[in-house]
Amino acid sequence: MTYVVQDNCIACKYTDCVEVCPVDCFYEGENMLVIHPDECIDCGVCEPECPADAIRADTEPGTEKWVEFNRKYSELWPVIIERKDPLPEAEERDGEDGKLEKYFSEEPAEQ
Known part of the structure; x- marks a missing residue:
């Protein structure tokens, strides 16, 4: 088992999960x-920390596509090891449907 981030994170980018990841x-x-x-150790400490409820175990229904999505972008984007402020529109976008189609950016974070 592993954990994956789903589209609820898009346009929010809360990083509370980063702080607890060992x-x-x-x-x-x-x-x-x-x-x-492949790096996740399946400890699950990140899941309850996500205010957007965007982290799920890969054993949950509908997560198959998110495993490959997470794999693809984790190999393209930089690692994050410290908590940062969420995006300015996080509260407004939290829980919104269709965020993958509306807002997703393939660009890595600015360093």
């Missing part, structure tokens, strides 16, 4: 985070 397996895009599925 193996630094989070990677940062311009407007979301992903988890490298």
Whole structure:
């Protein structure tokens, strides 16, 4: 089992999860985070820390596509090891439907 970040993170990018991760397996895009599925140790401490409820175990229904999504972008984006402020529109976008199609950016976070 591994954990993955889903589209609820897009346009929010809360980083509370990064603070508790013992193996630094989070990677940062311009407007979301992903988890490298091969680096995640399945501890689950990140899941309850996510205010956007965007982190799920890969054993949950519908997560198959997110495992590959997380793998792809974790290999392109920089690792994030410290908590940062969420995006300015985080509260407004939290829980919004269709965020992958509306807002997702493939760009890595600025360093």
